[in-house]
Amino acid sequence: MRIGFDISQTGSGKAGCGYFAHALAQAMIEVAPQHDYSLYPSFGDFYFDPSMPTRNPYPGRSVSYGPCHATREAAQSFWARAEVEASLGAPDIIHSNNFWSPLQIASSRLIYTFYDLGFVVDPAWTTEANRLGCFDGVFRSAISADWVVAISEASRAHYLATFPHFPEQRIRVIYPCSRFADSSALGKRPKALAGISEGRFWLSVGTIEPRKNQRRMAEAYAQYLAAGGVDMPLVLAGGKGWLMEDFQSHLKELGVQDRVFMTGYVSDDELIWLYRHCYANLYSSLFEGFGLPVLEGMQFGAATLASTSSSIPEVTGDAAILISPTDTEGWAQSMVRLAANREKRDALSVAAVEQSKKFDWKRSAGDLLKLYEEALASPKRHSMV
Known part of the structure; x- marks a missing residue:
């Protein structure tokens, strides 16, 4: 041909x-x-x-x-x-x-x-x-x-x-x-996260734009902290998109600007490190055609909390906790429970790797x-x- x-x-x-x-x-x-x-x-x-x-x-x-x-x-x-x-x-x-x-x-x-x-x-x-x-x-x-x-x-x-x-x-x-051919790759820590401990941060990957739902994720994170959740920072990894010029002001209004780290666009090596070392990967997108960051996170063993929206359940199968993207309290409470249950987190990590092999x-x-x-x-x- x-x-x-x-x-x-x-x-x-x-x-x-x-x-x-x-x-x-x-x-x-x-x-x-x-x-x-x-x-x-x-x-x-x-x-x-x-x-x-x-x-x-x-x-x-x-x-x-x-x-x-x-x-x-x-x-x-x-x-x-x-x-x-x-x-x-x-x-x-x-x-x-x-x-x-x-x-x-x-x-x-x-x-x-x-x-x-x-x-x-x-x-x-x-x-x-x-x-x-x-x-x-x-x-x-x-x-x-x-x-x-x-x-x-x-x-x-x-x-x-x-x-x-x-x-x-x-x-x-x-x-x-996944774009990553080598599932054994270790990745490289982003310089912006030099002071953050491995396994002690929440991760959310995606371009900063309304559809990816970072505004509501920040609100859920603020509720999580207010509910006594384990004090782990939230890392937002993704380049600047559109229609989110007031996002930093929103973080200040929520009182979490010092606990939310925005890396900007990250290299593939840096992304692998983030997936490997996050406590869990949070993907609350409002709508997706597929949801590649979910699959790639699962490939590297990231325990996953993801949206029930559109295609995302096709990607996760039974290997993730699924929450409505508009249920801010549901996200906060799911994070509280998972942060307090390391055994559940580790089981999700194992299930994630197995699910990723289907693609x-x-x-x-x-x-x-x-x-x-x-x-x-x-x-x-x-x-x-």
Whole structure:
């Protein structure tokens, strides 16, 4: 097969969507080197990283790169062309991974990765520009994609509920997996946490933004301390997102600003250390397409308290304590009980490692390659109408 694959979000600052595309590309190249892979450093007009692919190359004899563009305007012009498919060499597969979806693909099978519709569930969770760009891409996929890859059963159900005209048999769940190949890695302590004892802090990983629910998590932490919970600091590990400019003021109002440590964006090594040495990983997100920090924490033995929302129970199975993301008191009391029960905490840690083994990139890559083969053996979707 000649596979055209969008890697536009896999640069050095990648988040969840970028990790999904990055790991799938690596795994496919490894398990099926007989195919030709053309990786697209730019894809569409929504997301643009001029440093790609120089910051994140993909080795392999069967790997080449599609067109690179120096400016967003050049990328927009290229991907808007009617003859873009021919300019790409008419690959068998064109796979979009960054929300944008082309409309003019006549022969190649267009595969679209669908992450989530959080920006529709609550518009206040993101900016207007991001909301419009994401919805435009998802809507275009509902018109033009031949197949859709959903990253969870919850996302698949939401897509079909939103776009009921899309053929149900042409949307397939392929789970993300951890970015970390070595489960024995020890990691490296972040410099910002030099004075914090191993095993004596709560951890919450995620970009600081409304959907990740750090505001309510801070409130739960304040209630936990007020209820006499063991005095362990709360570490928030994640880069600055949007619409949370008043978060530091919120911490001061709660009286916990001296007990909440914000690391900012952390390296992979630092994240591994945090997962290994936290007392428990707290993930209270209001809505997820998957919930990668939950899985990655479990891989390194983090006892887990997680949200009941959307896809997260698919990730945790029975290996976590699940709490409604809006139940602030429930979070506080669960933390109080777990802090006082080391045996329960250690049992959750063991269960977490076992649950994480159910997710494997090579398996996911194999499932994706089977989908590609099925897509090639099936007619284009527009020919079915």
